[in-house]
Amino acid sequence: MAFTEQYDVAVVGAGHAGCEAALAAARLGLRTALFTLNLDLIAQMSCNPAVGGVAKGHLVREIDALGGVMGRVADAVGIQFRLLNTSRGPAVWSPRAQCDKQLYRVKMREVLESQFNLFIKQAEVVDLVLEDAPTDADNHAATAPTRILRGLRLRDGRIIHAAATVITTGTFLNGLIHCGEERYSAGRSGEPPSVLLGEALKRLGLRNCRLKTGTPPRLDGRTIDWSRFEEQPGDAEPTPFSFRTRSIPQRQISCHIATTTPETLRLIRDNVHRSPMYSGQISAVGPRYCPSI
Numbered sequence: 331m332a333f334t335e336q337y338d339v340a341v342v343g344a345g346h347a348g349c350e351a352a353l354a355a356a357r358l359g360l361r362t363a364l365f366t367l368n369l370d371l372i373a374q375m376s377c378n379p380a381v382g383g384v385a386k387g388h389l390v391r392e393i394d395a396l397g398g399v400m401g402r403v404a405d406a407v408g409i410q411f412r413l414l415n416t417s418r419g420p421a422v423w424s425p426r427a428q429c430d431k432q433l434y435r436v437k438m439r440e441v442l443e444s445q446f447n448l449f450i451k452q453a454e455v456v457d458l459v460l461e462d463a464p465t466d467a468d469n470h471a472a473t474a475p476t477r478i479l480r481g482l483r484l485r486d487g488r489i490i491h492a493a494a495t496v497i498t499t500g501t502f503l504n505g506l507i508h509c510g511e512e513r514y515s516a517g518r519s520g521e522p523p524s525v526l527l528g529e530a531l532k533r534l535g536l537r538n539c540r541l542k543t544g545t546p547p548r549l550d551g552r553t554i555d556w557s558r559f560e561e562q563p564g565d566a567e568p569t570p571f572s573f574r575t576r577s578i579p580q581r582q583i584s585c586h587i588a589t590t591t592p593e594t595l596r597l598i599r600d601n602v603h604r605s606p607m608y609s610g611q612i613s614a615v616g617p618r619y620c621p622s623i
């Protein structure tokens with residue numbers, strides 16, 4: 331097989347997971363390729379631009395302690411920091427930052443582009459390249475043939491050799507979006523799904539299942555009368571995620587809290603049977619992060 335490019339590590343996907351995986355491999359001195367469907371949407375935050383909360387805040391600080399960048403990037407672009415749960419014991423205190431969504435991906439791309447040994451590629455990975463492993467003649471009859479992963483096939487025909495491959499395609503593999511009664515294939519909000527790679531993984535016999543998340547409608551802040559909401563400022567002394575951050579550079583802004591009205595509640599109750607969460611249209615399992623109400 332003629333490989334067109336050679337790497338030590340190939341990472342498929344440049345979301346939060348893939349960025350860290352690719353940077354970690356490159357920092358170890360390995361020639362690393364990072365594949366993504368769209369260079370302009372590297373590290374795109376799908377929903378509300380929050381980093382943190384009880385579980386994720388802990389994870390981000392662990393990534394930071396291991397030399398990762400998510401905490402540093404969140405600190406650089408955070409526009410509201412709050413340490414959550416401070417009315418309870420320190421075990422459940424949890425850092426959270428609302429980030430500038432556009433700046434987050436610009437900053438992450440800057441970090442990736444300045445990493446030696448890391449090559450960022452916009453391309454769709456459609457298949458894995460497998461080879462039969464050399465067999466041990468004595469044991470041949472007793473064991474099933476083993477196949478070794480040699481690399482990746484791209485949609486444009488290129489075949490990439492990689493000694494190791496990391497797949498971090500997140501929300502894209504055969505992704506499905508439900509919007510009220512509509513249902514369509516998609517990756518992260520507004521992006522195409524990754525169907526061919528999903529099929530390739532199925533052909534390998536890997537078990538496939540679907541997690542779900544919910545997300546609220548996007549509102550245009552310019553159309554909202556903020557004076558009618560309860561203002562929630564961030565902490566006067568922001569708690570950064572990274573142990574290496576000395577100060578928070580961005581101007582801080584407030585969040586705003588709204589409560590529902592009897593009229594809104596009536597509308598929801600009258601139409602809840604049309605929601606995919608309640609109509610039986612969604613059968614996936616798993617955590618649901620972002621309830622809209």
Ligand SMILES: Cc1cc2nc3c(=O)[nH]c(=O)nc-3n(C[C@H](O)[C@H](O)[C@H](O)COP(=O)(O)OP(=O)(O)OC[C@H]3O[C@@H](n4cnc5c(N)ncnc54)[C@H](O)[C@@H]3O)c2cc1C
Nearest residue numbers: 343344345346347366367376377454455499500501502524
């Ligand atoms: C609508 C929505 C709302 C969400 N809200 C939240 C939230 O509020 N908080 C939260 O923590 N999480 C939320 N999530 C989940 C969030 O998207 C994930 O936590 C996070 O993005 C996962 O990061 P990831 O690196 O695993 O993958 P993703 O961010 O999904 O990135 C996947 C990467 O893989 C690439 N890719 C996929 N297929 C291929 C291919 N075949 N070839 C090359 N590249 C490929 C994509 O281009 C992308 O770069 C939400 C998800 C959705 C869809």
